[in-house]
Amino acid sequence: MTTKQNIKRYSRKELEELMQSIGEPRFRAAQLHRWLYSDRASDFHEMTTISKSLRETLDRKYFLPQCSMSSTQCVEDSSADSTTRKFLVQLHDQEAVETVLIPAEGRNTVCVSTQVGCPLHCSFCATGYMxxxxxxxxxxxxxxxxxxxxxxxxxCSKFSGQPVRSRRMKQ
Structure with missing residues (x-):
């Protein structure tokens, strides 16, 4: 028996290749991507713009977790402003990362992790020591x-942070 794969691990280009490999037109990848990331479907059978036979094929070969993390919990942080919330996010491979929500007047900022751990070893940051x-x-x-x-x-609609730092470090 083949193990089901997480469909969310595929990039949009990889979804196009996947659709073509199973005899579907490339535009199905755009539909699937929209269901995954815009409509945030939690089940293949919700994807009503995709044929029933394709939904059944996807359901047999792939899993579609509502969240790619196994758990999310609020962690109290006495050192931060009382309105800032830190979330410990456990990934499927049992690694954990931190996500921080920082509310401000008229907006919210979400700081997401892009790595498990950090290679920089900054003296002021505990993550580097991991x-x-x-x-x-x-x-x-x-x-x-x-x-x-x-x-x-x-x-949330805008992203910034570690990927910018990572790109600059490679130069």
């Missing part, structure tokens, strides 16, 4: 934002 384990995949990063939205009733 060492670097791995980069998160796109689904794990997006799911941190989706989790914050669900828990706090906010909608």
């Amino acid at each position: 060492g670097f384990t791995r980069n998160l995949n796109a689904a794990e990063i997006a799911e941190q934002v989706f989790s914050a939205e669900r828990m706090m009733g906010v909608y």
Whole structure:
């Protein structure tokens, strides 16, 4: 028996290749991507713009977790402003990362992790002492934002942070 794969691990280009490999037109990848990341379907059978036979095929071969993390919990932080919320997010491989929601007047900021651990070893930061384990995949990063939205009733639309730092470091 073949183990089901997490469909959210595929990039949009990989979804196109997947659709073509099973005899579906490339535009099905755009429909699937929209269901995963815009409509945030929690089950393949909700994807009503996709044929029933394709939904059944996807359901047999892939799993679609509502969240790519196994659990999210609020962690109290006495050192932070009382309105700032830290969430410990456990990933499927049992690694954990932190997501922080920082409310401000008229907006909310969500700081997401892009890596498990950190290779920089900055003297002021405890994360560096953990060492670097791995980069998160796109689904794990997006799911941190989706989790914050669900828990706090906010909608996030802009990203910045570690990926910018990482790009600068490589130059």
